Amino acid sequence: MEKENSYRIGELVRMFGITSRTVRFYEELGLIESMDRDGSEHRRYSERNVIRIKRIQQLKDYGLTLSEISALFEMARVDRTGATVREGLAVKYRQKLDEALRRRAQLDAYIEDLSWHVEQVERANDFFECPGASCASCRWAERCDVRLLVKRPPS
Amino acid sequence: MEKENSYRIGELVRMFGITSRTVRFYEELGLIESMDRDGSEHRRYSERNVIRIKRIQQLKDYGLTLSEISALFEMARVDRTGATVREGLAVKYRQKLDEALRRRAQLDAYIEDLSWHVEQVERANDFFECPGASCASCRWAERCDVRLLVKRPPS
DNA sequence: TCTCAAGTTGACGTAAAGGGTACGCTAGCG
DNA sequence: CGCTAGCGTACCCTTTACGTCAACTTGAGA
Numbered sequence: 001m002e003k004e005n006s007y008r009i010g011e012l013v014r015m016f017g018i019t020s021r022t023v024r025f026y027e028e029l030g031l032i033e034s035m036d037r038d039g040s041e042h043r044r045y046s047e048r049n050v051i052r053i054k055r056i057q058q059l060k061d062y063g064l065t066l067s068e069i070s071a072l073f074e075m076a077r078v079d080r081t082g083a084t085v086r087e088g089l090a091v092k093y094r095q096k097l098d099e100a101l102r103r104r105a106q107l108d109a110y111i112e113d114l115s116w117h118v119e120q121v122e123r124a125n126d127f128f129e130c131p132g133a134s135c136a137s138c139r140w141a142e143r144c145d146v147r148l149l150v151k152r153p154p155s
Numbered sequence: 156m157e158k159e160n161s162y163r164i165g166e167l168v169r170m171f172g173i174t175s176r177t178v179r180f181y182e183e184l185g186l187i188e189s190m191d192r193d194g195s196e197h198r199r200y201s202e203r204n205v206i207r208i209k210r211i212q213q214l215k216d217y218g219l220t221l222s223e224i225s226a227l228f229e230m231a232r233v234d235r236t237g238a239t240v241r242e243g244l245a246v247k248y249r250q251k252l253d254e255a256l257r258r259r260a261q262l263d264a265y266i267e268d269l270s271w272h273v274e275q276v277e278r279a280n281d282f283f284e285c286p287g288a289s290c291a292s293c294r295w296a297e298r299c300d301v302r303l304l305v306k307r308p309p310s
Numbered sequence: 311t312c313t314c315a316a317g318t319t320g321a322c323g324t325a326a327a328g329g330g331t332a333c334g335c336t337a338g339c340g
Numbered sequence: 341c342g343c344t345a346g347c348g349t350a351c352c353c354t355t356t357a358c359g360t361c362a363a364c365t366t367g368a369g370a
Contacts, residue, residue, distance in 0.1 A: 090276045097269045107259050114252045121245045
């Protein structure tokens with residue numbers, strides 16, 4: 001029975017659509033335990049390693065950085081009951097959620113603002129570049145306060 | 156009448172809340188025309204320069220990168236009628252808008268997903284780390300497909 | 311046995327938008 | 341004349357998650 005579930009690095013690459021550099025990088029960071037490549041020079045990966053990588057990907061998707069992920073794994077290593085991991089995860093998740101909600105609000109304002117600008121710029125057929133403070137007809141000045149584009153005054 | 160509107164770099168710093176390093180950086184990139192510091196070793200900034208910086212800040216707020224901004228300014232330099240600038244701006248704005256809308260959709264999915272996870276993790280009082288494929292009780296497996304945390308089977 | 315794809319280490323590079331530091335010069339006020 | 345805040349250049353550093361390259365070495369199929 002020769003090590004039933006044993007993957008080579010190339011297989012992981014195809015599995016996850018990542019590069020071998022990435023896998024080795026994760027190992028460098030200690031995110032993946034260094035495989036015992038007993039006898040061989042080539043790394044071998046177990047089912048556990050595969051799960052690890054999946055976890056990393058999920059946590060990355062949730063916006064955790066690699067060092068945050070690393071910290072979580074370290075917690076898990078220290079405390080086998082999983083209590084602190086759970087707690088740490090809850091805190092992190094909630095942080096990320098708050099952050100996401102904040103970003104969403106910002107994004108909405110941004111979208112509204114930008115929509116307005118798109119409309120103005122696309123509808124315009126008589127804009128000119130405003131010369132600055134001396135321009136008397138910056139009618140959009142309160143909205144578009146740098147007067148990037150200003151409607152030409154009716155001549 | 157000695158050069159009426161002439162600012163020193165420190166004044167810009169106070170005006171915009173940026174650092175002098177930033178102003179010089181913009182000059183390096185060609186975003187601000189190199190000031191003629193005639194006679195002096197110190198830079199002097201005109202009203203035009205001030206407007207430029209305001210513009211840079213606005214465009215940055217709209218998500219353009221410095222190199223995109225640079226490209227727009229280059230357009231403006233070449234074409235004084237402003238037609239290509241307007242067009243370029245419209246294209247960029249629309250791009251950024253699409254991008255923002257896409258990001259918002261992603262963010263929504265992310266928020267929903269994360270909310271679910273927060274709820275699960277916070278409500279749980281008996282999670283354990285799933286050992287992987289051999290675990291028979293991954294009841295959330297279809298949703299939480301990497302089985303980061305799985306409910307402990309009732310013993 | 312040969313071959314060549316696949317794997318190895320290590321060092322250095324990348325993007326973005328400046329920040330930080332060292333060290334010297336200058337403007338302008340009293 | 342002297343002081344000192346302000347300004348100058350020049351250089352490296354930051355963060356994150358890898359990419360890229362060079363120069364080998366290994367392993368598995370024919």
